[in-house]
Amino acid sequence: MVLDLTMSMAILALMGALATIAGCLEDLESDVGSQSNPNSQVQLAPQMGFLHRIFNKAISGEPISNGLSAVTGGTVTTVLLSAKFYPLTAIVIGAFIAAIIYGIFATTSYAGRVASQTRFKQPLYMDIMRYTTPSIIGHNFIVNFCLVAIAYIQFEVLGYPFTIPFLALIWGISVGAIGSSVGDVHYGGEREFQNREFGCGLNTALSGRIVRKAESGLRNSIDNVWFCAKFGGPATGIGLGLTVFFSSWPTTLFGYTWKAIGVGVIIVAVMVVMNRLVEINVKNAYGPYKEEKNEPEVKA
């Protein structure tokens, strides 16, 4: 379907907003359930003698588990749409069913992983499972809703050639890849290891020695998501929001031409410059780790 420019930009802005919410909530879901790379530390901790009360699911890599969840939501939505359901209702029901299935995976995964650590005396806390699982399902529901809504808009309104489930699958894989690359660093690089000086880097020798005490009492995954919601989640949202917005913005404005491709390349060049500015900023702000020892070499 060809829309006028104003309507196209409005649709694009809506997709960007949905993507930002999806990205943010995806990362927070991976923090509250402890998934992907940082979960290797949660898994390792009991082997180092650090028993903890953190949820430990890691159904699979984030892209695959989110892809599965989104494609389930997309498929149910498509079936309901063909049964003449109102689109919003279809998307909500599809997202909800996918989130429930995801919740089942989360519980079996948590129980299975902790059961495999019996020899390290890691207990399976039923209260953790009872009040963390609904949070996982809730976060995942919002992610599914946003991703299936993006897929619906792309298929029904913008006329993309791929179907809703396939588009949802692709966006599910992408949101997982971005969440795993961006927000997880805040969880794995900072939150799990707050018992060291801020900014000192993370020595490999610290592996598995995760922080187990919270601001009050013993730390659990709800404490982790509270912390990561301040930076890791929003940054992931910005990552996916930029991806969805800027991958379509050039063609929306300039049509399907080489000019649009050129504009896309310029956007990427601007991001390269921005990254360089951040690099300069942090190097000036924090300074080198081995300044005195290597100073003569710098002059040479």
Place this chain on the structure above:
Amino acid sequence: MVAIDPTLLNIILIGLSGTLICLAVHFIPVGGAPAAMAQATGIGTGTVELAAGSGLVGLITASYMYAYEPLADIPLVMAAGAMGSMVMLASTMLAGGFIYAYGVAVPFASAQVKKDPITGERQDIYVSKGTQGQGIPTICFVSGVVGAALGGAGGGLIYFVLMEIYKPLIAVASAVAVAGVFTMGVMYVNSVIPSYGVGGTIEGVHDPKFRRVVGKDVITSFFVSILCGVLAVLIAGGMV
């Protein structure tokens, strides 16, 4: 000029596009789990997840270009795929950089080179103790963008070739579905092959590992992708 059989040409093009994707993965600074803990330079996730994630965004933009520009030729569809992938990976690296810079508070540093080949800045003094570097320095960012462009272009090329094969045989919606899923499959195959070569992590084009493994991986990928191409043509036999 010697005329090449169209079927053979299609198989070779799929082989070449698979090879492009495999080559692309070597350019992307993948730090794996250590990078997610700021213990290694690069993006904190796995090779397959990142390469496929960015390649698939490229697939969406390439398919849209193919569907709505009747005159779209191979270079334009490949460029559209490259643009989508580049935007995805650049956005990811930029947002990830914010976390390294202001969430974990570590300066960006490569552990594989003493000076950044682009900016000329010293790297070794910024590497914190007990790590293999951290963050995404300029050389890694640029290398990643180039890799994403290659991967997206490769994905666009496979999609274009497959659509040209399937479109005359079945309904367009079905052709799109088969071509899309097959392209995704070829992307995953060619993202896995380099994982064995690079051992899960690579910093990009400046990493000594790049020169050591890229030749072997690319040759392997070419032959595996040719096999994928043969399968793509064979399944078309059932569509008539």
